[in-house]
Amino acid sequence: MTATTALWTSIFLNGMAQVLLKKGVGHSKDQGAAPASWWLSLLRNVWVWAWALSFVAATALWLLALSKLDISYAFPLLSTSFILVALLSRLLLGEFISWKRWIAIIVICLGVILIAAK
């Protein structure tokens, strides 16, 4: 696997992990704290395990990519995960993303690129 393949696979898995987590924990309207039983139920939740495994794999691939690539090249590309998560949440979870939210996401991406770029 080339460093570039590892980098993009890592970015994709990192974004996918968040969508898998959301799929697993669902959407609670309740604004209060969660009971202990809810935390324990996560251990038996296959989506939550998929999140954890994707996260570990993404981190390993990220380290692999960084061992070959310049961090000032790899780091700004991480900002694409914000757009990726928005697209995946729309496609796989049916989240509605208003144009105002899209603008906020793009502004955040630009800010991260400015922080991370050399």
Place this chain on the structure above:
Amino acid sequence: MNLEVSKSPESVSSTTGTQVLVQTPTFAFADLSVFGSVLLAALGHLMIKAGLNGAAGSVAVQGSIIERLGAYFSQPYVLLGLTVYGVGTALWVFAVSKREISYVFPITALNYVLVTLGGKFLFAEAIPLKRWIGIAVVIVGVGLMQSAGREGSR
């Protein structure tokens, strides 16, 4: 997929027996968990960095991989940082269950802001002008995210 993860007693019924619609408060515990998890993740990273700086001795630099890992993990700040990061991750799982992922995930960009500022104030790392602009742009973006609404209208 089970969407109703938990129900609060106050959301079920009032004393009169009628259904009570719980309004989303302006800043609920769920929102506190969103920003709290980002803060703890940044704090954890900075603690790990402080610990690694402390472990910059001879073994940590020249030893084998096992020796180096041993030197890192025997630093109290590294262990404390990992613990704080772990608590932050648990809080993140909670936050994700309360808010849409397309809303909460971009807010984690604040992590870059906090770690950059922490690097300056704790480790005297220089912040070039471009990075200051980036910090301001991310903060504006997170502000826009708030004004765009925490729940997507369907």
